[in-house]
Amino acid sequence: MAEREPAYTVASDSETTGEEKSSPLPEIAIGIDIGTSQCSVAVWNGSEVELLKNKRNQKLMKSFVTFKDEAPSGGVTSQFSHEHEMLFGDTIFNMKRLIGRVDTDPVVHASKNLPFLVQTLDIGVRPFIAALVNNVWRSTTPEEVLAMFLVELRLMTETHLKRPIRNVVLTVPVSFSRFQLTRLERACAMAGLHVLRLMPEPTAVALLYGQQQQKASQETMGSGSEKIALIFNMGAGYCDVAVTATAGGVSQIKALAGSTIGGEDLLQNMMRHLLPDSENIFKRHGVEEIKSMALLRVATQDAIHQLSTQSSVQVDVDLGNSLKICKVVDRAEFEEVNKEVFEKCESLIIQCLHDAKVEVGDINDNLVTNLCKITEVYKGINPLEGAVCGAAMEGAVASGISDPFGNLDLLTIQATPLAIGIRADGNKFVPVIPRNTTMPARKDLLFTTIHDNQTEALILVYEGEGKKAEENHLLGYFKIMGIPAAPKGVPEISVCMDIDAANVLRVLTGVVMPGSRITVVPVMEVRMPMVDDGHGWCAEALNRTHGATMDLVTLKKA
Amino acid sequence: MNASSLTSNLSISNSKQFHHLSKQLRPSHVHFATISCRATKLVEETKNGSNFYKMLSVNPKSATMEDIKRAYRSMALQYHPDVCHDPSMKEESTKIFVRLNAAYETLSNPMLREQYDSELGLRNNMMNNNNIVNEEIWRSRWQEQVVELKKRSNRRMEQRGRSWGSTSRMRTQSMKDRN
Numbered sequence: 001m002a003e004r005e006p007a008y009t010v011a012s013d014s015e016t017t018g019e020e021k022s023s024p025l026p027e028i029a030i031g032i033d034i035g036t037s038q039c040s041v042a043v044w045n046g047s048e049v050e051l052l053k054n055k056r057n058q059k060l061m062k063s064f065v066t067f068k069d070e071a072p073s074g075g076v077t078s079q080f081s082h083e084h085e086m087l088f089g090d091t092i093f094n095m096k097r098l099i100g101r102v103d104t105d106p107v108v109h110a111s112k113n114l115p116f117l118v119q120t121l122d123i124g125v126r127p128f129i130a131a132l133v134n135n136v137w138r139s140t141t142p143e144e145v146l147a148m149f150l151v152e153l154r155l156m157t158e159t160h161l162k163r164p165i166r167n168v169v170l171t172v173p174v175s176f177s178r179f180q181l182t183r184l185e186r187a188c189a190m191a192g193l194h195v196l197r198l199m200p201e202p203t204a205v206a207l208l209y210g211q212q213q214q215k216a217s218q219e220t221m222g223s224g225s226e227k228i229a230l231i232f233n234m235g236a237g238y239c240d241v242a243v244t245a246t247a248g249g250v251s252q253i254k255a256l257a258g259s260t261i262g263g264e265d266l267l268q269n270m271m272r273h274l275l276p277d278s279e280n281i282f283k284r285h286g287v288e289e290i291k292s293m294a295l296l297r298v299a300t301q302d303a304i305h306q307l308s309t310q311s312s313v314q315v316d317v318d319l320g321n322s323l324k325i326c327k328v329v330d331r332a333e334f335e336e337v338n339k340e341v342f343e344k345c346e347s348l349i350i351q352c353l354h355d356a357k358v359e360v361g362d363i364n365d366n367l368v369t370n371l372c373k374i375t376e377v378y379k380g381i382n383p384l385e386g387a388v389c390g391a392a393m394e395g396a397v398a399s400g401i402s403d404p405f406g407n408l409d410l411l412t413i414q415a416t417p418l419a420i421g422i423r424a425d426g427n428k429f430v431p432v433i434p435r436n437t438t439m440p441a442r443k444d445l446l447f448t449t450i451h452d453n454q455t456e457a458l459i460l461v462y463e464g465e466g467k468k469a470e471e472n473h474l475l476g477y478f479k480i481m482g483i484p485a486a487p488k489g490v491p492e493i494s495v496c497m498d499i500d501a502a503n504v505l506r507v508l509t510g511v512v513m514p515g516s517r518i519t520v521v522p523v524m525e526v527r528m529p530m531v532d533d534g535h536g537w538c539a540e541a542l543n544r545t546h547g548a549t550m551d552l553v554t555l556k557k558a
Numbered sequence: 559m560n561a562s563s564l565t566s567n568l569s570i571s572n573s574k575q576f577h578h579l580s581k582q583l584r585p586s587h588v589h590f591a592t593i594s595c596r597a598t599k600l601v602e603e604t605k606n607g608s609n610f611y612k613m614l615s616v617n618p619k620s621a622t623m624e625d626i627k628r629a630y631r632s633m634a635l636q637y638h639p640d641v642c643h644d645p646s647m648k649e650e651s652t653k654i655f656v657r658l659n660a661a662y663e664t665l666s667n668p669m670l671r672e673q674y675d676s677e678l679g680l681r682n683n684m685m686n687n688n689n690i691v692n693e694e695i696w697r698s699r700w701q702e703q704v705v706e707l708k709k710r711s712n713r714r715m716e717q718r719g720r721s722w723g724s725t726s727r728m729r730t731q732s733m734k735d736r737n
Contacts, residue, residue, distance in 0.1 A: 226624075226627060245627075247627070247628075247631060248628075248631050248632070248635075249635070250631040250634055250635060252631075397640070398640065400643040409635070411634060411635055411638055411640060411641060412640075413634060413638065438659050438663075440639060440652045440655060440656055441656065441659075442656050500639070500648075500649075500652055501638075501639030501640055501648065501652055501655075
């Protein structure tokens with residue numbers, strides 16, 4: 001049993017059981033929403049969800065860490081405003097956009113105009129990220145920066161609750177790959193936190209919505225009929241959509257859709273609009289350039305904020321180095337430069353509704369968090385706090401807390417946000433578990449050999465939505481050996497994928513020859529993801545070394 | 559570990575074999591049938607005539623979409639692994655829930671349900687010829703389950719309507735009455 005869990009989980013499990021023995025009350029996991037730009041913490045206080053505040057009375061704290069001579073300080077405790085800190089290259093932010101990405105990723109490339117160092121060599125390894133401290137570029141990683149920030153959050157929560165914090169429920173973007181999720185778990189482990197659950201952001205909102213619906217139906221003595229809700233959430237880094245069917249405290253996630261688009265893209269498009277040649281101008285990435293980039297960023301941010309209430313805005317900023325911007329921007333321009341972002345949002349909503357087999361007319365409520373422009377919106381949930389409150393509620397439910405008033409008789413039936421499958425039929429991605437499959441899930445598919453007397457088969461496990469294998473995230477690979485010599489198409493290779501309630505993915509394979517029912521080789525059970533950095537490389541190297549000698553095709557039966 | 563995982567794998571394929579059969583001559587589950595001796599329990603279950611309707615405790619003839627959804631939700635609240643806080647039972651509840659899902663996915667889709675019904679009808683006819691007694695046993699067992707489930711849900715609905723205080727008062731009262 002233990003070998004299936006990552007090392008740090010095992011350690012924490014034993015620790016928690018130790019703690020439970022000494023205290024009769026189970027520890028209530030806290031909910032954390034680490035946003036790309038801001039972050040919040042909430043906890044079930046025994047009767048309701050409570051948002052925690054930092055010493056400066058803020059519920060929403062900016063997600064950044066500033067590297068100082070000795071101790072780095074993050075947005076939870078830092079005295080300065082984010083904008084001021086940004087000017088000197090010693091502040092790292094947008095960790096959530098960078099975590100678990102390689103340097104060929106367009107999102108990493110777009111991050112090169114952030115006012116700190118993001119260096120890419122474009123070969124598919126993790127990017128080099130550094131903060132400028134005393135004129136020294138000090139390297140760090142998104143995991144490390146997140147961990148520093150999480151430590152601050154943890155200390156703040158511990159001070160507030162007067163108990164040690166161990167278990168957390170974290171909200172995550174829908175589009176995060178399993179590899180990115182492991183990096184996030186790693187960051188938590190570095191901060192001494194054990195991830196009880198990772199919840200796609202809109203599903204946390206769905207849980208809160210489910211609870212409110214249940215409460216309402218109790219109060220009105222209603223029958224608690226099923227309600228369909230569309231949840232749209234666009235933050236600084238990611239855009240997520242979910243369609244959920246809710247009744248009797250049970251929220252069933254019908255479909256999920258997400259993409260790496262958000263306020264950051266609006267901001268960058270606008271920056272490019274204001275200073276079209278910015279990439280060249282800031283190429284040197286020296287101290288001066290960083291200051292200019294930060295000034296441009298702050299000015300653009302202000303302009304966008306103003307455009308949400310007024311139709312046009314005057315941007316006047318001196319970027320230093322005799323570089324001045326003096327421009328009037330109106331809302332039409334803003335919408336024009338960001339047309340693609342808005343179109344992408346729209347297509348995500350359409351895709352999600354389509355996947356859920358729901359018509360617009362079937363929707364009872366539109367839940368919108370953060371920025372948006374849908375007309376009719378459900379008012380019961382504060383858009384900025386929905387996800388963290390849902391996470392806190394899940395934390396209480398998952399910690400086994402029961403509420404005498406039935407406020408915690410809740411359940412979210414999750415669905416897989418991305419398809420998981422293997423490479424077969426040439427270079428195709430063949431999903432074994434399609435996206436939006438209810439979790440826990442278990443599915444299998446049959447494959448067969450492509451060569452006569454092929455004794456080995458390479459299983460390449462991918463996650464994603466791309467049709468070609470390489471368009472997806474490689475999760476891992478292994479070889480089935482000892483397939484009995486037979487003409488091509490005869491051996492039956494069964495690939496079974498299993499996602500348990502804790503979202504742990506295992507791939508099981510067996511080989512059966514026709515006429516027999518016994519697998520001729522031992523069943524292989526492989527836990528995914530197993531690939532660390534450089535996933536692109538692995539697939540390429542495997543292809544270079546082995547070509548199609550170990551390939552598979554789906555087995556089509558008459 | 560392998561055996562148990564594959565057993566559960568078998569169980570899903572088993573419960574889904576009806577609509578798979580039309581696409582695939584041999585459902586993939588048969589390969590694993592001999593791997594584990596634990597599979598016998600599930601084979602028995604199929605022999606005893608377990609089906610999607612019984613799994614959800616709904617009437618095959620009269621259950622509406624709303625009935626099926628309600629049954630699924632109430633079963634999910636009992637069997638979803640998230641609701642199960644006993645670590646030793648997690649795997650078992652995962653298996654049950656995966657089967658429950660297969661049942662729900664088929665029965666909540668009108669097309670799949672129709673297909674399933676016709677396949678089930680064929681199978682039941684065969685079974686009727688072989689063993690009518692068996693058929694009757696499960697029918698009565700299933701009816702018992704429905705009655706119990708209705709009772710439970712009625713009780714739940716009643717409790718929901720009242721405040722927590724009045725519910726506990728009621729409980730005390732009923733305990734006194736029993737004494």
